[in-house]
Amino acid sequence: MGLDMYLSVQFEARAFEQITPEVDVISNEAKDTLEALGIEWGECDPKTGETNPKALAVHTDCSWFTVTMPFAYWRKENAIHNYIVQNFAHGKDECQEIELDTEGVKEFVEVLKKVIATEGKEKDLTCRELLPTTSGFFFGSTGYDEWYWIGLKYTLERFESLLK
Helix, strand or coil: CCCEEEEEEEEEEECEEEECCCCEEECHHHHHHHHHCCCCEECCCCCCCCCCCCCEECCCCCCEEEEEEEEEEEECCHHHHHHHHHHHCCCCCCCCCCCCCHHHHHHHHHHHHHHHHCCCCHHHHHHHHHCCCCCCCCCCCCCCCHHHHHHHHHHHHHHHHHHC
8 A cells, every 4th residue: 555656658650551452551650659669560471471470460450559558657756746636637636547748747857857956955945846745645755855866866767768
């Protein structure tokens, strides 16, 4: 039991450039998406009808496909939780799924960078202003300790990777 959060990413791409009875031509969007995810894809060889058995089969009757996969996980990172709830869910915290938009993620990355880069006397004030901890049932420590900084750095790394 505790404050656990999961970030899943979802990619959508047009599956095919051309669909005919003879051949399906996978779209560049589909190729790029699968390659970005590190998924080997295989088109059916029109002569033999075979596909690499270890590859993701891309033949489908659908003209679009969606890939959803886990991307990040947090445990008891109440400052991150609080920021996401306040900025993406209008303060509503009911264990619901929360959609993050690209612009919001970019803003969050800038906040994380600013807090992490702050030095000296300003550090504590900046944390409390931009990424304050919050208390709650099983929310963990509310201190600005080593775990707080580890969580911020992990979050920055994951979100910067997501934006690439």
